[in-house]
Amino acid sequence: xxxxxxxxxxxxxxxxAANLPCNHSTISGNEYVYWYRQIHSQGPQYIxxxxxxxxxxxxxxxxxxxxxxxxTLILPHATLRDTAVYYxxxxxxxxxxxxxxxxxxxxILTVHP
Amino acid sequence: NAGVTQTPxxxxxxxxxSMTLQCAQDMNHNSMYWxxxxxxxxxxxxxxxxxxxTTDKGEVPNGYNVSRLNKREFSLRLESAAPSQTSVYFxxxxxxxxxxxxxxxxxxxxxxxx
Numbered sequence: 743x744x745x746x747x748x749x750x751x752x753x754x755x756x757x758x759a760a761n762l763p764c765n766h767s768t769i770s771g772n773e774y775v776y777w778y779r780q781i782h783s784q785g786p787q788y789i790x791x792x793x794x795x796x797x798x799x800x801x802x803x804x805x806x807x808x809x810x811x812x813x814t815l816i817l818p819h820a821t822l823r824d825t826a827v828y829y830x831x832x833x834x835x836x837x838x839x840x841x842x843x844x845x846x847x848x849x850i851l852t853v854h855p
Numbered sequence: 856n857a858g859v860t861q862t863p864x865x866x867x868x869x870x871x872x873s874m875t876l877q878c879a880q881d882m883n884h885n886s887m888y889w890x891x892x893x894x895x896x897x898x899x900x901x902x903x904x905x906x907x908x909t910t911d912k913g914e915v916p917n918g919y920n921v922s923r924l925n926k927r928e929f930s931l932r933l934e935s936a937a938p939s940q941t942s943v944y945f946x947x948x949x950x951x952x953x954x955x956x957x958x959x960x961x962x963x964x965x966x967x968x969x
Contacts, residue, residue, distance in 0.1 A: 843888075844900075
């Protein structure tokens with residue numbers, strides 16, 4: 743699975759968009775980009791994933807560059823409850839690393855009032 | 856629909872004691888996983904079960920055993936607990952519908968080994 747690189751921490755004002763970057767320059771053609779978050783003391787929560795196209799769901803949007811070497815998770819209107827550690831993960835779905843998520847250090851997002 | 860449940864929520868053990876962490880899911884998922892998370896670190900995969908009747912080692916399997924009891928339940932056993940196994944343990948499941956790789960996590964079991 744691709745190694746991902748994320749900033750250690752980011753701040754965001756409540757109500758503003760939070761844009762969390764992720765570099766995955768070694769990602770292969772059949773690897774998905776997954777985003778999870780972990781609110782303090784809770785189990786990780788799935789947010790969104792994508793392969794090539796941009797994706798949007800009720801929680802967030804995922805923008806993947808055309809060369810697939812990086813992506814950005816967008817929380818359009820951040821709230822205090824979005825304060826969490828955000829993990830960007832490359833996953834070779836269905837391959838030999840079937841389902842085995844590799845969690846790095848992630849980005850600590852702090853949303854301020 | 857409870858999702859993924861784990862018992863117990865908290866446990867304190869003495870070195871050398873044994874215990875089993877229980878996990879159950881009600882989403883009819885094929886795959887289940889056990890992770891551990893040490894303070895300030897990301898999750899690390901201990902064992903996983905791609906389908907009922909199969910189990911495989913993850914990144915940090917030493918000191919643990921698992922049992923996929925049926926499709927719903929996946930237990931993690933510590934035969935002789937060590938202080939290095941003090942951690943938060945998360946169970947997860949995946950494998951239903953379009954997003955078969957999306958994992959859903961339980962609330963965790965906090966284990967302290969003295």
